[in-house]
Amino acid sequence: MSQKKKASSLRITAAIFSGLILGIVFGLVMPGRFEWMLPVITLITNLYMNALRMMIYPLVFCSLIVGIKGIGSVSETGKIGGQSVLYFVITTLIASLIGLFLPKALRLGEGVQIEMMESNVEATPFTSLLDTVQSLIPANPVASFAEGNMLQVLVFAIIIGITCLSLGEKAKPVVDLAEAMNEISIKIIGVVMYFTPIGVFCSIAGVIYTNGVETIVALGKVLIALYLAMFGYLFIMYGFVVKAIGKCSIRKFFVTIMPAALNAFGTCSSSATLPISKKCADELEVPNEISSLALPLGATINMDAVSILMSFMIVFFANACNVEVNIGLLAVVLLSNTLLSVGTPGVPGGAIASFAALAAIAGLPTGVMGVYISINTLCDMGATCCNVVGDIACSVAMKETVKMK
Numbered sequence: 001m002s003q004k005k006k007a008s009s010l011r012i013t014a015a016i017f018s019g020l021i022l023g024i025v026f027g028l029v030m031p032g033r034f035e036w037m038l039p040v041i042t043l044i045t046n047l048y049m050n051a052l053r054m055m056i057y058p059l060v061f062c063s064l065i066v067g068i069k070g071i072g073s074v075s076e077t078g079k080i081g082g083q084s085v086l087y088f089v090i091t092t093l094i095a096s097l098i099g100l101f102l103p104k105a106l107r108l109g110e111g112v113q114i115e116m117m118e119s120n121v122e123a124t125p126f127t128s129l130l131d132t133v134q135s136l137i138p139a140n141p142v143a144s145f146a147e148g149n150m151l152q153v154l155v156f157a158i159i160i161g162i163t164c165l166s167l168g169e170k171a172k173p174v175v176d177l178a179e180a181m182n183e184i185s186i187k188i189i190g191v192v193m194y195f196t197p198i199g200v201f202c203s204i205a206g207v208i209y210t211n212g213v214e215t216i217v218a219l220g221k222v223l224i225a226l227y228l229a230m231f232g233y234l235f236i237m238y239g240f241v242v243k244a245i246g247k248c249s250i251r252k253f254f255v256t257i258m259p260a261a262l263n264a265f266g267t268c269s270s271s272a273t274l275p276i277s278k279k280c281a282d283e284l285e286v287p288n289e290i291s292s293l294a295l296p297l298g299a300t301i302n303m304d305a306v307s308i309l310m311s312f313m314i315v316f317f318a319n320a321c322n323v324e325v326n327i328g329l330l331a332v333v334l335l336s337n338t339l340l341s342v343g344t345p346g347v348p349g350g351a352i353a354s355f356a357a358l359a360a361i362a363g364l365p366t367g368v369m370g371v372y373i374s375i376n377t378l379c380d381m382g383a384t385c386c387n388v389v390g391d392i393a394c395s396v397a398m399k400e401t402v403k404m405k
Helices: 003-029 035-071 074-106 129-134 141-147 150-193 196-218 220-245 250-256 258-267 270-283 288-301 304-320 327-342 352-362 368-401
Strands: none
Touching: 003 196, 003 258, 035 150, 035 196, 035 258, 035 270, 035 288, 074 220, 074 288, 074 304, 074 368, 141 150, 150 270, 150 288, 196 258, 220 250, 220 304, 220 368, 250 258, 250 368, 258 270, 258 368, 270 288, 270 368, 288 368, 304 352, 304 368, 352 368
């Protein structure tokens, strides 16, 4: 990275961090003083999120086609996809184990009095492997884009990319169009990046205002323990992956990915952060052929921190409600959590339905859902940040494990 680009990246990072801190402070002082600004805060937040979401699918679809064409081999494409999935499944299992056994060892939740709050949430249903595979192929690709089904968009882009690869020169007009759209998407994201500090400021201010100081303080102990677990996992696990496998300086990695991490923390959306993650991966010199496939896959199936979060809260509520969680139930929750977290959408609140399913499996009272929902956003902020860092760490590692020709 050139000195000019590095200085620009550091300025943007500092601005985003400042927006985050100022947003927290403003969210705390808003009640009673600046409540009249809430509609403005909400409007700016929605505009910022829409600006990011606007470019998610064009960027993912076009960069994937360009990336596959650049790989030049169907077998190499399969190698990148296969390694990405294996990486995410292994790290998700490790994360789930940490989330289950750490709060049990610390006895979090024991002696805590929880006021049950009723909430109607439809649990995420379990589907068979055949149903899951069947739903991968989009019967209507346009509907997949319109409904925001990232997994189907990925599969459709891979099909188009591999077909373009096999057709060679005949598919050149489509590839050229994809390359042009990819450059346009990157340019637009570059402009949106300059408004990220304002977007993060408004997003986090709204979160703090909505949850209130009382909620934060009342559940402060479990939130602190949860954040220590997630960020301990982030620095140890991803630091190891980046240094040992990716042969990249840990300091350089964390400095470079800070804009994506802070944006994810403020917006609670790994999907909306995807364009910024791609920009960070480019600055870490990850080949487009790798990042264009690994990052969208990560935003869809990498839910390491969500696994920690859901396992953590299951044990916490079980202890608080005097529900016995034995080794057998822990094993069931572990496997279920891994499957559910992979299917959790990378959008704000995506883990709520999955947690409802896990709570039912663990035999928890339905009233815990109301309590969980009240702190979900506060939990989701750290989880999304951790997941996004993991996505980029995967692409950095694969820069070494998949040598591009």
